[in-house]
Amino acid sequence: MTKSIKIIVLYLLFVCHVSCTQHQLEGKITKVNINDLKGATTHGPVGITRNIIQDKKGMMWMASFRGVFKYDGTFFTNMSKTLTSSRFYSILEDTKGNLWFGTVGTDASGVYRYDGKSFENFTTAQGLLNNEVSSIYEDxxxxxxxxxxxxxxxxxxxxxxxxxxxxxxxxEDKTGKIFVKRQSFKHTVNSILKDDKGILWIATGDKTYQYNQEKATVMTHDETPFYNVRVLMKDSNGSIWLGGPHGLWRCQNNAFSNFSKTIVSSIVEDANGAIWIGSAKNAVKPKWDLSQLRSNAVRTEYSKGVTIPNLPMIFGVTASRDGNIWLATFEGVFRYDGKKMKSFNKTK
Structure with missing residues (x-):
């Protein structure tokens, strides 16, 4: 694959959608020998990893195109190896400790719920609108x-x-209609959440909406809609952050502020109130960075913090409770400990 074709492929994936000290994760984690785990490895998922979270027990979970992976601080285990060949995309831990995983692609198989013992599958057969699940939110x-x-x-x-x-x-559809095939990218929901007023925010491949009591309002700034927002994030102050091709925006008290004009694919707030983003400087020859915005004491104003450049395409970012920043990327999983960036790709 030539360099120019590779760049085009990376961009289309976005539009359509090194070493450091090992840190022990928080929580009561059972230590096991690698021989006791079928398929356990010391490297993470190979290739495209779309999202990553830390659960209440301290485990790291990854939704990747090669399956669902769990990391216990030492070993990675593909938890879905015998479950399905679908590509995993979205991920959530609910308030009861269950984990949810959404799939995408031509062989998408809906969403899976994992209770720590077994997986339960929900598809269009149970009433889900479409088996391609790009985002999951619990209200x-x-x-x-x-x-x-x-x-x-x-x-x-x-x-x-x-x-x-x-x-x-x-x-709302009250006829029981389902979509058995992929719909237009414009009508795919990239991210979804509720604000502190109970209003649902829906970011699609086209516009971003507020939806409340059967009324949809297109979100705009200076009469310009927010198109193809890739990620929505509610911070500890209740402000809503939006990231996409038009940069990083914050909606606070119904007023919008712009913090970056780069392409933004992922946003997370850490325990200290800093905002971390995965971004690219341009769409033609993208160079992806992990960047930090430091907040003041009341988390209303922000200044530029550290920036780590020249990373693979970043799809998801999360902050673990030990202060590390984890990245889900085009080339697997990375971890930033405040000093160094470590790759868990076996080729590194």
């Missing part, structure tokens, strides 16, 4: 919102309520 009532190709599904634990996104905006 304050303990119910779930699944962003899919063509709209989103509300799940109360027993049944689905579906909402379709098309050229006319958002409308």
């Amino acid at each position: 304050e009532n303990g119910t779930f919102w699944f962003g899919v190709s063509g709209g989103f599904s509300f799940f109360d634990g027993s049944s689905f309520q579906n909402f379709i996104i098309d050229e006319n905006g958002i409308h």
